Amino acid sequence: MYPPRFDYVAPTSLEEALDALAEHGDEGKIIAGGQSLIPMLKLRFASPETLIDINRLPGMDGVSEEGGTLRFGALCRHNQLGAHPLMTSKYHVVAEAGTLIADPLVRNMGSLGGSLCHADPQADWGSVMIALKATIVCQKKGATREFGAAEFMEGIFTTKLADDEIVTEIRCDAANGGFGSSYLKMERKVGDFATCGTAIALTLKDGTIASAGVGLTAMGAKNLHAEDAEKVLVGQAPSAELFAEAAEAAVAIADVREDSRGTPEYKKNVLRTFMKRGLAKAALRAQA
Amino acid sequence: MEVTITVNGRTHTKSVEPRMLLVHFLREELGLTGTHIGCDSSHCGACTVLVDGTPLKSCTYLAVMANGRSVETVEGLKQGGKLHVIQEEFKEQHGLQCGYCTPGMMLVGKALLEENPNPTDDEVRFAISGNICRCTGYMNIVKSIQAAGKRMQAESADAAE
Amino acid sequence: MEPSEQKAVRGVGHSVRRVEDDRFIVGRGNYLDDVKLPRMLHMAIVRSPLAHATIESIDISEAMALEGVVAVVTGKDLEAHKLAWMPTLSGDTQAVLATDKVRFQGQEVAAVIAESPYVAADAAELVEIEYEPLDIFVDPYKALENTETIIRSDKEGQADNVAYEWEAGDKAKTDQLFAEADHVVKLHTHYPRSHPAPLETCGCVADVNGATGKATIYLTSQAPHAHRTLFALVAGLPEQNIRVISPDVGGGFGNKVPIYPGYVVATAASLLLDAPVKWVESRSENLMSTGFARDYHMDGELALTSDGTITAMRCHITSDHGAFFADAQPTKFRAGLVHICTGSYDMQAAHITAKGAYTNKAPGGVAYRCSFRVTEASYIIERLVQNAAYELGMSPVEIRRKNFIKKEQFPYTSCTGFIYDSGDYDASLDKALEMLGYDEIMAERDAARAEGRLMGVGIATFTEVVGAGNSKEYDIAGLKMFDSAELRVHPTGKAILKLGVQTQGQGHETTFAQIVANELGIPPEDIAVGHGDTDNTPYGLGTYASRSTPTGGAATAVIARKLRDKAKKIAAHLLEASEGDLEWDSNKFVVKGTDKSVSIQDCAFAAYTNPPDGEEPGLEGVHYYDPPNMTYPFGAYAVVVEVDPETGEWEVKRMVAVDDCGVRINPMVVDGQIHGGLTEGYAMASMQYIHYDDDGNCVGGNFIDYLIPTAVETPKFELGETVTPSPHHPIGAKGVGESATVGSPAAYVNAVLDALQPLGVKNLEMPVTSGRVWEAIQAAKAAAE
C-alpha cells in the first residue's frame, strides 16, 4: 500500500505552521503522529496536496498543572500521557486511556490533538476530554477559537476545526480534593478500537457528587456526552443504585448498530456494565 | 526532497519523494531489508524500527519525517562484530521460527530492557503487543527478552566491579 | 551408546540451536520481497469491488498514459495466449484475470506493470472498469438450492452451484446402528472461514530471460517442485527451463501451497516484456483473494448405548469453496481427510457425506496448519463427545476413556479405512489430567459455580492423520506424494543434504541435519541443508500437512543409512576386517571386541582417496521415500476458563497440552511448533474469522477486522509429552507442525461451554466472541423462565 503524491513542509515554529496553513487552505493537511493520517493515505482515502508536519514545533507536547488549570500540548503522545506521573496518580482517566489506545508502537507516535481532530467515534480521547469538560484551543493566523470538547466533535470524522486552524492545546480545570476518574474500554485484542468505552470523572464533596463528567466511546456517531447520566449523579451520594440509574441514562442515548463486535443489545449491555464498574472505580478513587 | 537520515550510525543523504514511507526508504534506498512489511493497516509491527530510540512502525512514518533523525534497524544491533545480547538470546531461547517478526520483536525488546531491565512475563507481553508473531505463540519471545535482560544486568554488574 | 559421544554428534533428541537463526537475527534473511534484480518491474493487480458481476468494459488508457507505466494486462490479453484460466489443485479451473465476469470481491481483473510499486499503485487506480451486477450468493445452502444463477457459467454442463459430492464409510451399517442406538447426540456447527495469514504475504519475482528462455521464478512457495511442474503445465514452458526458487519463507501454514493468479500474470508479463517482474501481495489482497481455509458447515451425530459406548458416527458436510474449487488436497479425497472424524474412538461404523458449494467468495480451501480438513474432523468429534457426556450425565473424561481405541488395538483399522499406526490415548489423557491437577481443578470449578462464577474445564483428545502419503492413495494433481533427500558427504567428512520439502520456519536446516547426524554420526554443524531451489534439489511435493518429517525426514534417514552401509564397506577395507566384525558406534565403526576403529570422517575421506577395489568411489546418494502409511500423532489438551457473566468475555486460566508426535528430533523445535499451533487454535476459537455480508463484501480483509491475537491475549501454555514411536517411520517420528491447531480449538470451546453448562447453553459457534457468549447466556436464561 502506497500513499499518493503530495508535497511536504516541516515548519519549526508555530508562526511558520500557521503561515503554511493560511497558504495551503483546504489543500493542506496537518500531520501529527500520522497514525490515522498515514493509514488513510495508504488506503488512498485522503489525497492532500501538501502535508504540514507539526512534529518539529517546539513546546507542543508539554503537560502542566498550574493555577488551577491542567494543560496538554496537542502533540502529547498517547504513551507519554499513559505513563505520566501526574496522570497515573491523579487523572486516572487519562492514564488509563493512554495505555488502552491502539498498541504500544502506535501510542509512541499518536497524539492527543491528532486523535481529537480525527474525530473517530470509536476513538478514546474524545470521551476522556468530554468527561474532563476540557476546552480545545484552535489557532489560526491572527485568531484563536475555543470549544468545549463535546461541542468540538461534530460527527463521524468531522469537527469544528477550520482548514487553516491548528489545535495547539487542550486544557481543563485542575482537580482539587475529592476527584476520582476512570476509563474502561472493551477491546477484542490489543490494537482494536473500542466496542465500548466509558470515561468518567467525579468530584465528591462531603459525601455527595459535586460534579460529574461522562463521555462514551463507540456509542454513536461521535464521542457522546452523557449529560443525563451526569444529571442523575450530581448532588447524590454514590451508591450502586445511583450508578445503575446513571448507567440507564447513558444507555438511553447510545445509538449503536450490529457488527462483528456484537448486537446493539450486547453493546448496550456492555455500556451498562462499564458505566456501573467505571463509576464505582472513580468513586472509590475520589474517596481515597 | 533531500533528506539526511542517520541509520545505524551512518549518515545518508538522499533525494526522496515526500510520500515515501520510511520502511521503503530503508529497504529500497538503503538495501536494509531486515525491516519487513506484514500488513497495510499498521497492525503487525513487522516494520518496527527505533527513531531516536523510540520504537515505531516504519510503515506508518514518512521518510521525510525522519530527516535529521537517527534510525536504528535490526542491522544495527550487531556492533563491532559482536551480536547484541538480545540477538543471542532469541537464538538460544528459540524466540523465532520463520524470522519475519523477529527484527521488530528484538528492537522492541531492546527498547523495553533499556527502561526496565528485569520485566515480568506480563510486562514483556504488554510491550510487544504491537507486534504480531504468527509462528511462536510468543512464549519463547517473552523468554528471550527476559533472558537478555538478565544477562545484560549481569554483564553490567560485572563491568561495574 | 555413551552419552558423551552422543552429545558430540547431537543427533535425534537434542535441542540443537537452529543454524537458520544466524541470518534471521541479524536481518539477513532473504525473503521474497528482498529479492531485487536488475531492470526489475513492479506489478499491481486491479481487483473487483463487486462479488458477482459481468465485466462490461475495461479502459486502460489513462493508466497507460501515466509516466512510469510499462504495461496494463487484462484477461483478454491473457486469453490470446490461452492463459486466462488455469487449473486448480483440485482439478477445477480458476480465472487468472477475469474475462467474462467476476465471481468474488477482490478477484483479479487487470494488472499494471510499472517501474516502481508506487507508480503501479497510482496506475491501478486509473484503470476504469464497468460492471453489471449479478445476484450474489454468500450462503452455501442457498447457492446449492439455486439453479437460476450459475456462478460457474464458464463450465460446460454445470447447471447448478454444486462443486462436488463425496462420501466415505458404510451407510447401511451406520444407519442400522443408529436405528438400534439407545441415544443419539447431534450437533450442527460451522467451522468458520479462516485464513492462514502468515506474517509474510505471498509474492513472486518472475524472471523469464528472453535470450536463454530460462524462467527463474522466485516464489513464496511451500512446494517448489510441484509448482515448477504446474508452471510447465499452465504456461506451456519446457520444464527444464523453469527454475523455482523459494527463498526464506515468512510463514506458510498452507497459504503458500497453491499457485495464484498473480504468479501466472507476473510470469506472463515477464515473458512478454523480457524483464523481471515483482508482485507482492498487500495484506488485504492476501486475506481477500489467496488461500482461505475451513468454511465447513457440519451436521454430526453419534449413536450411543445407554452406558456411553459410541457405536457409530454420521456426519454431513456442506462445504463452501467460493468461486473456484481450489482446495489443495489429495485427488481421491474431495473432502480432504475429514473421514478421520471418528477420532480417537473405537466405533463400529461411520458414514460421512460432503457436498461442496460454489459461492461468491474467494477460492482457496487450503489446509491451514492442518492435514487436509483434519482440523474440522477433530473439532466435530471432540465437540460431539463432550455433548454426549453431558447428555448421558457422564464426565467428559469418563466417556473418552470408555471409547478410546486401546493401546493393544494398534495398528487399528478405523471404520472409515485409516490404519492408525500407533497410539496410547489413555497415557496421554492421564498425563494431561495429572499436569492440570484435574480433581483439584474440578473441585475449584464446582466451588466457583456455587458462588455463581462461571468457570469451565474443556478437554480435547484428538488424533491426526498426517504425512501424506503412500503413492497408492495420495496424489495432488496426479503427482504422487512421496518425498526425497539427497545426501553428499564430502572428502573432509562434511556433508550437504538437499531436500524436496521446504521450510517456512520449522527449522529444517537444523532438524534434518540432526537426522543425518543420528544415522551417520556427522555433527549437525558439519551438514549444510539445502532446499527450495528446484535446480538443485531432488523432486518432492513440499511442506504442508505435517508431511516434512514423515516423508522428507524418512527419506533423509534412509539415505543416511544407505551411505552408512557403504561406509561400512570402506571401513572394513581400512581396518582390514570383515564387515561382519564391525559394529557401528554413533560416529565410527569399531572392530568388535577391540579398540580398533575408523570414524565416519575417515570413511568419507577414503571414499574419495582410497576406495576399496571394485567399489564405486564417492559417498553420495538420493532416496525417494514412499511412505507405507500415514502417521497418527495424537494428544490430550485441557483448558480452564472463566467467563465474565456480565460482558461475556472469557479468559483462559490454564492451557495444558500433552502431545505425542512419536520420537522428537529436536524437542525445542517441537515445543515451538506446539506453542504456535496452540495460539492459532486459540485465535480460531476466540476471534479470527472471515465472513461476508449479504452483498458479498468481505469482512476480515485486513488486520483491522481479521483479528490475530497478540502476546497479551495469547494464553500461557503448559506442555507435556508422551512418546509412542511410529512403527513404520525409520526414526519413529510422526510430524507435529499442526497437531495443536487441529486439537486445540475444541478444547477452548468445550471449556467455555462447560462454564456455561449450568445455565443450559448447548452450543456456541466459533469464534466464541464475548457478544456470542452473552447472547447465549441471555437466550438460556430466557428459555429457563
Ligand SMILES: Cc1cc2nc3c(=O)[nH]c(=O)nc-3n(C[C@H](O)[C@H](O)[C@H](O)COP(=O)(O)OP(=O)(O)OC[C@H]3O[C@@H](n4cnc5c(N)ncnc54)[C@H](O)[C@@H]3O)c2cc1C
Ligand atoms: C493500529 C491502530 C490502532 C488504533 N487504535 C486506536 C484506538 O484504539 N483508539 C484510538 O483512539 N485511536 C486509535 N488509533 C488512532 C491513533 O490513536 C491515532 O494516533 C490518532 O487517532 C491520531 O493521532 P495522530 O497524532 O497520529 O494524528 P494524524 O494521523 O497525524 O492526524 C489525524 C488527523 O488530525 C489532524 N491533526 C493532527 N494534529 C492536529 C492538530 N494539532 N491540529 C489540527 N489538526 C490536526 C490531521 O490533519 C489529520 O486529519 C489507532 C491507530 C492505529 C494505526
Ligand code: FES
Ligand atoms: S507493516 Fe504491519 S505495522 Fe508496519
Ligand code: FES
Ligand atoms: S517467527 Fe514467524 S512471524 Fe514470528
